[in-house]
Amino acid sequence: MVLDFEKQVSEIENKIYELKQMSQNSGLDLSSEIKILESQAYEYKCELYANLKPFQKMQIARHTNRPNFLDYVNLIAEDFIELHGDRHGADDRAMIGGVCHIGEKSVMLVGTQKGKNTKENLEYNFGMPQPEGYRKALRLFEHANRFNLPIITLIDTPGAYPGIKAEQTNQGEAIAFNLKEMGKLKVPIVAIITGEGCSGGALGIGVANKVLMLEHAYYTVISPEGCASILWRDVTKAEEASEALKITACDLLKYKIIDDVIKEPLGGAHMDYNETAKNMKDMILRSLSEFDKMKGEQIVQHRYNKFRKMGVFI
Amino acid sequence: MQNKSLKDWFIERKKQQKLARPKDVEIDDRVGELWVKCYNCGLQIPKKEFEANENVCPECDYHFRINARTRINQLFDENSFSELFTNIKPTDPFSFVDTQSYKSRIEVAQEKTKLNDAVICGKAKIDGYKLLAAVMDFDFMGGSMGSVVGEKVTLLLEKALETKLPVLVITASGGARMQESALSLMQMAKTSLAVSKLNDAGVLYMTLLTEPTFGGVTASFGTIGDIIIAEKGARIGFAGRRVIEGTIRQKLPEDFQTAEYLLKYGQVDVVARRQELRSILSKFLAIHSK
Numbered sequence: 001m002v003l004d005f006e007k008q009v010s011e012i013e014n015k016i017y018e019l020k021q022m023s024q025n026s027g028l029d030l031s032s033e034i035k036i037l038e039s040q041a042y043e044y045k046c047e048l049y050a051n052l053k054p055f056q057k058m059q060i061a062r063h064t065n066r067p068n069f070l071d072y073v074n075l076i077a078e079d080f081i082e083l084h085g086d087r088h089g090a091d092d093r094a095m096i097g098g099v100c101h102i103g104e105k106s107v108m109l110v111g112t113q114k115g116k117n118t119k120e121n122l123e124y125n126f127g128m129p130q131p132e133g134y135r136k137a138l139r140l141f142e143h144a145n146r147f148n149l150p151i152i153t154l155i156d157t158p159g160a161y162p163g164i165k166a167e168q169t170n171q172g173e174a175i176a177f178n179l180k181e182m183g184k185l186k187v188p189i190v191a192i193i194t195g196e197g198c199s200g201g202a203l204g205i206g207v208a209n210k211v212l213m214l215e216h217a218y219y220t221v222i223s224p225e226g227c228a229s230i231l232w233r234d235v236t237k238a239e240e241a242s243e244a245l246k247i248t249a250c251d252l253l254k255y256k257i258i259d260d261v262i263k264e265p266l267g268g269a270h271m272d273y274n275e276t277a278k279n280m281k282d283m284i285l286r287s288l289s290e291f292d293k294m295k296g297e298q299i300v301q302h303r304y305n306k307f308r309k310m311g312v313f314i
Numbered sequence: 315m316q317n318k319s320l321k322d323w324f325i326e327r328k329k330q331q332k333l334a335r336p337k338d339v340e341i342d343d344r345v346g347e348l349w350v351k352c353y354n355c356g357l358q359i360p361k362k363e364f365e366a367n368e369n370v371c372p373e374c375d376y377h378f379r380i381n382a383r384t385r386i387n388q389l390f391d392e393n394s395f396s397e398l399f400t401n402i403k404p405t406d407p408f409s410f411v412d413t414q415s416y417k418s419r420i421e422v423a424q425e426k427t428k429l430n431d432a433v434i435c436g437k438a439k440i441d442g443y444k445l446l447a448a449v450m451d452f453d454f455m456g457g458s459m460g461s462v463v464g465e466k467v468t469l470l471l472e473k474a475l476e477t478k479l480p481v482l483v484i485t486a487s488g489g490a491r492m493q494e495s496a497l498s499l500m501q502m503a504k505t506s507l508a509v510s511k512l513n514d515a516g517v518l519y520m521t522l523l524t525e526p527t528f529g530g531v532t533a534s535f536g537t538i539g540d541i542i543i544a545e546k547g548a549r550i551g552f553a554g555r556r557v558i559e560g561t562i563r564q565k566l567p568e569d570f571q572t573a574e575y576l577l578k579y580g581q582v583d584v585v586a587r588r589q590e591l592r593s594i595l596s597k598f599l600a601i602h603s604k
């Protein structure tokens with residue numbers, strides 16, 4: 001998948017590839033031309049990705065090749081064992097979690113899982129958890145609390161699933177109950193928005209001591225499309241809504257909604273899984289170390305104070 | 315199946331149309347100077363009788379949506395309500411503009427409702443029992459929760475923690491206030507964390523869900539009450555009807571997301587008619603007072 005704004009980059013890269021092929025086949029030495037083109041392409045890319053508009057970032061955040069939860073599990077965790085089920089009749093595949101090691105630390109790792117193709121997306125319900133997903137997550141959080149395991153959550157969801165059964169089994173309460181109960185956990189929580197962080201569906205596993213975002217991820221109260229269709233009454237105004245909503249990591253850092261930004265490789269996380277994962281792992285370990293000396297009650301109060309300050313009024 | 319005459323069919327159809335629940339959030343409640351027309355059954359009701367009946371149709375028991383001031387007057391002991399946190403006002407942190415600017419939307423709403431924002435907080439009494447109350451007002455930008463609603467509700471919950479007085483939050487909200495973007499999302503966390511402190515301290519936290527309660531309020535302080543009461547006929551849910559229909563491309567049941575539907579699915583403790591609320595709340599307060 002090539003995004004609109006990536007077309008020029010891919011054209012230059014194709015040219016470079018062609019030149020390389022040509023020089024190999026013909027034996028002509030084109031290395032200096034290739035070098036110039038490569039450095040031009042690099043400069044162009046640097047400038048492009050440093051100045052992405054919110055709507056473009058959103059496209060990167062939604063890229064089908066973007067690493068998903070299970071990719072990160074493979075890249076940052078060791079000895080991961082998935083813990084299934086909410087114990088009340090369901091195992092939501094859109095919400096996955098388990099125990100593992102990250103570096104030297106034993107942790108609970110929980111996150112929303114998206115697919116990369118239609119088959120996977122059906123299995124993972126496009127990363128939209130049902131109430132039982134939030135309840136499973138809370139079951140794992142409480143386990144972590146009992147055994148003093150720090151909690152890491154990775155968030156990439158277009159939102160909690162809106163459906164008849166989800167309403168019957170109380171989607172609103174499932175999220176609300178998590179927000180409340182996460183307030184009681186005596187272990188540090190680090191939440192990372194890795195792709196899409198839409199609304200209550202994201203916050204339902206996001207009430208953390210540290211909230212981090214990948215560079216091109218977005219976090220918002222409502223999807224720009226949803227916002228456009230309500231406020232503009234026109235879903236085609238999503239781009240305007242994406243500007244107005246201040247959804248980027250950079251903006252949210254400025255307003256102190258998040259604590260830090262995790263750098264992505266040039267072109268976005270899907271360009272280099274390993275580099276993305278390494279940056280993420282480093283940041284997780286650094287964030288957790290801040291809580292090494294804190295007692296449970298202090299961690300609870302730290303989280304309370306963090307969210308207590310949020311809000312702007314006169 | 316029985317054969318019906320055409321006339322019967324028309325009568326039945328008309329009846330169904332009359333009883334059909336309003337589907338959209340915008341309800342056209344017509345309250346005139348002297349007469350009120352019932353949205354549900356069409357009855358013309360003298361305004362005095364209507365008000366004596368707590369804004370409920372005497373014929374079909376349709377509960378009109380009421381604003382926060384009316385709710386306060388109807389529910390609490392006479393002159394018992396004293397307002398708190400009156401100086402907190404909304405601002406426009408993101409300079410948000412859609413088809414109108416947020417600033418102008420605030421001004422219009424303040425002018426229309428004579429409120430600073432979508433919630434009134436205060437101390438009150440029911441049958442002499444003291445409590446702290448927050449009453450949301452749907453007429454102020456659809457009762458949406460932004461920084462002010464979140465802050466005032468949190469301050470009230472913190473006051474309850476300090477005084478150990480029971481709390482009642484009466485919701486009426488379309489959800490989070492989009493114009494305050496991620497800040498409004500964070501109000502969900504802020505308020506819910508304050509409820510978690512009440513849980514630990516054993517302070518009674520009750521919610522009364524009224525027409526309509528959706529989105530960010532449902533998914534935060536609305537549905538985590540120790541006791542949850544829903545007012546008869548109120549529509550309450552997480553996702554809006556249109557969003558769900560758009561996602562699943564199916565028609566939804568007629569009673570979907572009504573108070574009665576929620577009761578059937580185990581989501582609320584009690585569904586109450588408006589006239590019963592005082593006595594039910596009074597009993598809850600009595601039973602939980604130590």
